[in-house]
Amino acid sequence: MARSKNRLKFTKSSVEKLVPPKRTDGGAPCYETWFDTERPGLALRLSSEGRMSFFLATTQEGRSQRISLGRFPRITVEQARARAREVDAEIVATGRSPNRKRRERRESISLRELFEKYRTDYLIPRDKPTANADQYWRDYLAPWSSKRLADISPEMVMALHQNIPRRNRRRAKLVRDESTHARTVVIYETRQKVSEGMANRVVGFLSALYGWASRTIDPATNRRYYIGVNPAALITKYSESPGVGRPLSDEEMKRFLDAVAKLDPYWRDFFLALAWTGARLSNVCAMRWDQLDHEARIWSIPSKATKTHRPYRVALSSPLAALLALRQRGSSSDWVFPSKSRSGHLEEPKKVWYAILKSARIKDLRLHDLRTTAASWGANANVGPFVVSSQLGHARPSMTARYTHVSDAAKRAAADAIAQAMLEKVGLDFTSFTTAVAYGVATSARA
Secondary structure, eight states: OOOOSOEEOOOHHHHHTOOOOOOOTTOOOOEEEEEESSSTTEEEEEETTOOEEEEEEEEETTEEEEEEEEEETTSOHHHHHHHHHHHHHHHHHHSOOHHHHHHHHHHOOBHHHHHHHHIIIIITTTTOOOHHHHHHIIIIIGGGTTSBGGGOOHHHHHHHHHHGGGSEEEEEEEEEOTTTOOEEEEEEEEEEEOOHHHHHHHHHHHHHHHHHHHTOEETTTTEESOOSOOTTTTOOOOOOOOOOOOOOOHHHHHHHHHHHHTSOHHHHHHHHHHHHHOOOHHHHHTOBGGGEETTTTEEEEOGGGSTTSSOEEEEOOHHHHHHHHHHHHTOOSSBSSBBSSTTSBOOOOHHHHHHHHHHHTOOSOOTTHHHHHHHHHHHHTTOOHHHHHHHHTOSOSSGGGGTOOOOHHHHHHHHHHHHHHHHHHTTOOTHHHHHSSOOOOTTOOBO
């Protein structure tokens, strides 16, 4: 910025003595700028109407900028100098001026708009599950719907993170109107507190929203959805004990398979697919017929559906391949396990899972523990650890995974060994699953 000849030491009296410039001949207002000799960059703008405003003259990103500090005498000369020091320190610390912050706020979208774009433009096109995202939004982030992204501060996110474990858990249930027989979902609170792990996941999801917004271009404006600092990125998470999980014991396996054999074929096939492949829940729920090769007994999972973003092939045991072949005969859906959900396939089988645990008298077992069970029983059946790791789709049991290819034949042998070990250990055979329940319609949709 060019050096101005209008320089004086700012004091209350010296500022009050300044004479406003005259208007132009046409009556338009004029302005004069005075610079403080005590504080570099501190300036005062004087208008023809007598208004006086302090500002800080600085250079950011190669451009001269004026950062408004306040009007005189609403703020004093001493307050203007102190404010100028604060702004200078903030610019040095963050590299961002208050003017840039205001511009970011004007250009940023609301949190609701970001969530909807993230869901429709990122999650759904990549066939990623949306149930957790919907829950985080509905139960914890919806009160911030109208807030602009630039208005959400790290302090707000920190307060949210600390407040979540103090809340009561919410549950949903279907209530039927006796007169109209219509069913509605009712959300109610329980006496159980929300876990610290849930607080971590909500903040992690919020951080993911901001991260996606900062690297995604809005096609309407050709600018990123957000260009500021991620307010959730540096929040200190609660420490959680690692969820190592546990496999089913020999006795629990017998009770588990007995309970599964009594289920409707839809659910029977689903839980056997989980237990005998060791695949992730989301992948089994979204299994498609065009991903299955019945002759080779191979299930090909595309990269966009895997946690590691790499495609991998899962071998199917002979019993499971036979059950799925039966299921496909009467199928009219693209999904192996169709549902009336928004995605069109099964998403959260919690109700049936809890019924299985109750029938089998098993406690403290998660759905993900079926994956642990498949790995453990495979190891106990003398299947090589690298083959088991490849069958389960682990990204890197070791660096060998980058150079070694496991054949489909080895995977089929591993799948057969896992299923056979489970059946033999509890004294059952495959025919018990085909005769325990009449097969019925294979593709009946589940709510």
